[in-house]
Amino acid sequence: MTRPRWRDAFFLLSPFATVLAVMIAIWIGYGPPTTFYEWTQTIVQLVPAIALLWHRKAPLAILALCAVCAVAMTVSAYTDPQLFIGDVRYDTQFVPLATPFAMGIAFKRIPRSRRMWLCSAVLIVISVRAWAPTFTMFTSGLLFTVFPALFGLYIGNRLSLIEALTERAERAEREQELLAEQARADERVRLAGEMHDVVTHRVSLMVLQAGALRITAPDDATRTAAEELREAGCQALAELRDLVGVLRTHSDSDEEPTDAVRLPDLAELVTESQGVGMTVELIVDGNPLLTAPVVGRTAYRVVQEALTNVRKHAPGAKTRVHVRYGADRVRLTVRNGPPRETIDRELGDSGSGTGLLGLKQRVELVSGRFTSAARPDGGFEVDAILPAFVPTAESHGD
Incomplete structure (x- = not known):
């Protein structure tokens, strides 16, 4: 069953739209970017968000882009915080806002990719600040990276299970159709055998009796009628043989006629x-x-x-x-x-x-x-x- 187009558009645009809505809310609260640093802080968030529009075709590339941005934000936090982050606090995340979507989509679509696991590990380590762990950062890091990854993994496994069950149901339906077709073919063969045994026996008796009458008839008219009756019976037997043959066999043979x-x-x-x-x-x-x-x-x-x-x-x-x-x-x-x-x-x-x-x-x-x-x-x-x-x-x- 195919999904409506509006649902495809919703799932395609919703990650980007969510990140963009958060950024617009920040702009409304703190004002739009005007300085160089404000623009760099916006770009490091906006580029991964725009990349989410291609999450179906390139989930690994989007995840890698988020990892690169996270590394850049981490380096900026200890060298020039205003470049990509701004004011650094104890609970500031050093990963882009698109990271949860990128993690969930990657674990849903390419859970067996080694490169995906490497990029995910980089994002998790940076998100929880493994080099300076605190309870707040560890909790927020799990919520920002690990939980979306587990949710994406669950959705991917669920879709795979549904697809497998659907394929199994379709295969079972095809097998039922084949069994029904075989049962009909067997019934045709049985009916053909019964028709051949019953009808052929009676018509053969008629042909023999007509032949005997042709020999013993006292006049020409009776002999002529008997001969016509015998010929009609022989023709009926030939047609019956062909008809029984059609019932007994399939029509997919490629043999050439010989008679x-x-x-x-x-x-x-x-x-x-x-x-x-x-x-x-x-x-x-x-x-x-x-x-x-x-x-x-x-x-x-x-x-x-x-x-x-x-x-x-x-x-x-x-x-x-x-x-x-x-x-x-x-x-x-x-x-x-x-x-x-x-x-x-x-x-x-x-x-x-x-x-x-x-x-x-x-x-x-x-x-x-x-x-x-x-x-x-x-x-x-x-x-x-x-x-x-x-x-x-x-x-x-x-």
Whole structure:
């Protein structure tokens, strides 16, 4: 979660603003600097305060600057007090007013830096006047340097702990998502196995019975019907095998298809529609042999259902089927104009009303995208984008 900008500005400007407020209060009480010594005393305080504006980028440099100023103030106290300090009293601090902020920020951001510890030691020794210790100076020195350092160290450790806990929570959430995805994949495999065992057994019996009927039928009509039934059953078994393969495997394989020659022929489907009086134009771009069987069958079903809907809801309409085979995807568009003949309401209401929904689900099952919408001229358009290859159990050698 990101913090508001005003909070960033507050934490960036507050150290400098605090020191500046103290200096302004001193100026109000004692007057603004006018002499050379008053300006040098102001500069030695103001420069570290201004440097606090860069406390996020250069905490060590600011701490070192405070240490240099503290050394200069200490030397001035015993050589020329008016240069950097002014009137020296028993409780006068020989470190800049920015020191507490510099100490806290350094211990928060770079607690393992050896140079930071060296600069901090210099400031602590000067602040408590280790060469002439008194209770007052020792107490004020601790409050001015050690306590801010401990507070900064606490804040830094607390932020590190919060960051670690946040990362752990995010990692646990990702692991839960992976476990849920694995559970869904296992359930798909189980359902695929059950569907394969149950449906394949029944359809196989139908194919065998149709084959037996074709042999034993007493007349040609019965034999022809039996042969058509057997071929339909064989085709259903092939489609079922592809569908089960999609359910059993993931769609991230990069293997190439090896049996694209078994694609259904869209030209035959269009010819059948033309044979019943429909005006259908088929446009094919690209090489269909580069498409996996399951994708080709899905495309076939999309065109088949779209043409069926045209026959029901737009009789006499001009229809164009445009199929584009690419290196990585197949796009097919079935577009028809407005109906030119009277719509047969009984025929239009004969379906279940879920054909387009079923097509969408079938397309999404192979990681495709399906859209359908009415056109401004009163016609209708079906658009499907399919991946060129979806690995199945068969392509993996199962």
